Amino acid sequence: MSEDQHITEVAGTGVPIPGDDIDTDQILPARFMKEVTFDNMAEYLFYDARRDDDGGERSDGSRASSDDESDGEFNDHPLNRFEGASIAVVNTNFGCGSSREHAPQAMMRWGVDGVVGESFAEIFADNCKSLGIPAITAGHEDVVALQEWIEANPDGEVEIDVEKETVTYGETVIHGEVDDAMQEALVDGIWDTTALMYSNLSKVERTAAELPYIEAA
Amino acid sequence: MSEHTLYDTVWENHKVTELPNGQDQLFVGLHLIHEVTSPQAFAMLEEREHEVAFPDRNFATTDHIAPTEAEKRERPLSDGESEEMLSALERNVGEHGITYFGFESGKQGITHVVAPELGLTQPGMTVACGDSHTATHGAFGSIGVGVGTSQIRDILATGCIAADKQQVRHIEVEGTLGEGVYAKDIILKIIQKLGVDGGVGHVYEYGGPAIRELEMEGRLAVCNMSIEGGARAGYINPDETTYEYLRGREYVPEGEAFEQRKEYWESIKSGEDAVYDDVVTIDVDGMDPLVTWGINPGQVIELSEPVPAPEDFGARTDREAAERALEHMELEPGQSMLGYNVDVAFLGTCTNGRVSDFEVAAEVLEDRQISNDVRALAVPGSETVREQCEQRGLDEVFIEAGFQWRRAGCSMCLAMNDDSLEGNEVCASSSNRNFIGRQGSKGGRTVLMSPAMVAAAAVEGEVTDARRFLSDDARTVSPTDVEEVAD
Numbered sequence: 001m002s003e004d005q006h007i008t009e010v011a012g013t014g015v016p017i018p019g020d021d022i023d024t025d026q027i028l029p030a031r032f033m034k035e036v037t038f039d040n041m042a043e044y045l046f047y048d049a050r051r052d053d054d055g056g057e058r059s060d061g062s063r064a065s066s067d068d069e070s071d072g073e074f075n076d077h078p079l080n081r082f083e084g085a086s087i088a089v090v091n092t093n094f095g096c097g098s099s100r101e102h103a104p105q106a107m108m109r110w111g112v113d114g115v116v117g118e119s120f121a122e123i124f125a126d127n128c129k130s131l132g133i134p135a136i137t138a139g140h141e142d143v144v145a146l147q148e149w150i151e152a153n154p155d156g157e158v159e160i161d162v163e164k165e166t167v168t169y170g171e172t173v174i175h176g177e178v179d180d181a182m183q184e185a186l187v188d189g190i191w192d193t194t195a196l197m198y199s200n201l202s203k204v205e206r207t208a209a210e211l212p213y214i215e216a217a
Numbered sequence: 218m219s220e221h222t223l224y225d226t227v228w229e230n231h232k233v234t235e236l237p238n239g240q241d242q243l244f245v246g247l248h249l250i251h252e253v254t255s256p257q258a259f260a261m262l263e264e265r266e267h268e269v270a271f272p273d274r275n276f277a278t279t280d281h282i283a284p285t286e287a288e289k290r291e292r293p294l295s296d297g298e299s300e301e302m303l304s305a306l307e308r309n310v311g312e313h314g315i316t317y318f319g320f321e322s323g324k325q326g327i328t329h330v331v332a333p334e335l336g337l338t339q340p341g342m343t344v345a346c347g348d349s350h351t352a353t354h355g356a357f358g359s360i361g362v363g364v365g366t367s368q369i370r371d372i373l374a375t376g377c378i379a380a381d382k383q384q385v386r387h388i389e390v391e392g393t394l395g396e397g398v399y400a401k402d403i404i405l406k407i408i409q410k411l412g413v414d415g416g417v418g419h420v421y422e423y424g425g426p427a428i429r430e431l432e433m434e435g436r437l438a439v440c441n442m443s444i445e446g447g448a449r450a451g452y453i454n455p456d457e458t459t460y461e462y463l464r465g466r467e468y469v470p471e472g473e474a475f476e477q478r479k480e481y482w483e484s485i486k487s488g489e490d491a492v493y494d495d496v497v498t499i500d501v502d503g504m505d506p507l508v509t510w511g512i513n514p515g516q517v518i519e520l521s522e523p524v525p526a527p528e529d530f531g532a533r534t535d536r537e538a539a540e541r542a543l544e545h546m547e548l549e550p551g552q553s554m555l556g557y558n559v560d561v562a563f564l565g566t567c568t569n570g571r572v573s574d575f576e577v578a579a580e581v582l583e584d585r586q587i588s589n590d591v592r593a594l595a596v597p598g599s600e601t602v603r604e605q606c607e608q609r610g611l612d613e614v615f616i617e618a619g620f621q622w623r624r625a626g627c628s629m630c631l632a633m634n635d636d637s638l639e640g641n642e643v644c645a646s647s648s649n650r651n652f653i654g655r656q657g658s659k660g661g662r663t664v665l666m667s668p669a670m671v672a673a674a675a676v677e678g679e680v681t682d683a684r685r686f687l688s689d690d691a692r693t694v695s696p697t698d699v700e701e702v703a704d
């Protein structure tokens with residue numbers, strides 16, 4: 001990956017994912033984490049919520065797994081209705097619970113390039129930053145209005161401006177907030193922290209050597 | 218901003234430099250690896266042709282997918298995906314020279330159980346793991362943070378994470394725990410008071426007489442659930458209890474070296490002059506055991522409290538969450554949780570899967586039988602825990618009572634192995650999350666509680682006050698007491 005991946009704005013049609021405290025177990029159920037790559041994660045995004053009640057569970061009560069053919073029927077979950085969307089719009093404490101990067105990976109692979117929400121769980125926001133997905137927070141009323149607007153305008157464009165910290169749709173501009181570290185990382189194109197920190201390796205060695213619990217190499 | 222707290226000192230000691238994005242580059246003193254979140258990180262590392270920067274500071278084991286039935290641990294594992302994950306882990310740690318505690322080692326188990334008991338976790342360290350419950354390690358006065366897979370790649374390649382410093386909230390826990398009330402109840406109480414997102418932007422420093430009284434295993438349970446309160450980390454300043462626990466453990470130096478190490482441990486404690494961003498006091502005098510009634514760990518009540526009504530909550534989000542919870546749990550406001558039917562009893566996990574947890578559960582189960590309608594699993598947090606329990610004959614108490622005595626792993630905490638709830642079963646669980654679907658069934662219902670309460674629920678086939686099984690003169694609560702409160 002290069003260091004010049006500046007992300008200043010992301011845009012596209014929206015998908016509302018309403019609900020507070022949506023945890024990563026709902027976003028990406030644990031049973032689909034049994035794969036050694038993230039390649040197929042989009043298929044498992046909100047797996048249970050996107051299928052009818054008996055979805056994911058066979059008549060004998062056993063559970064569907066990723067290689068199971070007898071998946072439940074798709075229901076009217078927004079992810080089923082807003083195929084092709086790029087901007088997810090969520091409510092409070094989105095992505096709480098497990099630290100699994102599988103959750104934002106699945107969203108990214110499904111097509112999400114940016115998220116607007118009332119608030120995000122911290123590890124989830126950190127994971128988004130690692131993946132170069134801007135996560136912007138806005139007030140309750142603004143977020144709900146945007147969710148309603150998307151329902152009425154499924155083909156309408158929603159744009160997140162990371163620098164200006166705004167979300168624009170139709171005639172409306174919402175002023176939101178992007179965490180400072182995320183903003184700088186995305187705008188300056190330095191969200192790939194491995195490359196950044198790798199260049200300080202000799203300093204790392206000095207810090208480590210000062211710690212009494214690190215055996216001298 | 219906080220000053221002179223353990224968090225500030227440990228942070229400063231591990232800070233390499235400030236990054237251009239305003240974050241700090243922080244050295245990770247101990248990195249724990251398991252099979253679920255690491256394979257993609259190793260793949261990214263190889264893609265970039267990086268080596269592991271500090272192989273000696275990385276330790277791996279397998280927990281999430283580990284089968285807990287002895288015969289299912291034969292390789293290759295019968296589940297193809299699990300086998301693939303396990304082989305990938307073995308290959309990665311082998312290629313990069315990382316110490317691995319596999320099934321054969323006798324030390325395999327949940328990362329957050331294994332590292333403390335081997336003495337890998339020590340005061341004044343930074344600990345990271347691709348798992349949100351890394352907060353557990355804070356029990357020693359270390360800073361434990363859960364990280365995502367991209368950050369695991371960062372740690373492998375550079376020994377560091379890019380991190381934002383949080384605010385420090387000191388939680389002073391006053392009073393004395395009554396008989397049959399445990400560390401698990403303290404942390405559930407804290408989450409009840411401060412909420413599941415009350416800790417966002419903070420780390421929690423736990424202190425006060427009730428915390429000082431706890432043994433290390435209890436402290437581990439408290440710090441473990443910091444993340445359920447929204448805090449990124451939680452810690453307890455080290456003291457003699459910490460040092461005595463560490464003495465003689467495999468990865469802890471001995472003799473003179475121990476004393477030197479102890480000087481460092483003493484040097485990182487929050488000072489008398491520590492400044493906190495926030496201080497909260499909680500009194501646990503007279504507190505009854507807690508159980509969850511809902512679908513997040515903050516939806517929790519003492520046994521003497523009735524299930525709340527949505528309108529009892531001030532915030533709109535809490536009211537809506539309460540409505541969803543009542544519906545999923547099939548509960549009515551004002552009801553007591555005592556008598557709530559239980560189908561499954563699950564003992565174990567990184568919260569409550571340690572020797573003292575099984576000891577107290579065994580105390581309840583001694584000379585008793587579990588209900589015929591209950592399926593009960595005792596899953597040690599590590600093989601070391603299992604061995605120690607077996608040496609004390611605890612396995613027999615569980616088996617005679619009707620529990621299945623299993624091998625170590627995460628098991629039904631998140632059901633990535635074969636252990637899972639079915640349909641809408643209700644599980645009395647010593648784990649840390651009661652999210653819908655968490656235990657492997659979308660309709661499944663989880664009631665979080667202490668190990669003693671799980672054992673008692675297994676005996677009665679319903680939620681019951683475990684204290685009546687523990688002592689003749691302990692305070693107990695019955696459903697009629699709760700109705701009085703409700704009126």
Ligand code: SF4
Binds near residue numbers: 328567627631
């Ligand atoms: S026991 Fe549960 S919470 Fe702990 S590491 Fe395993 S899955 Fe996570």
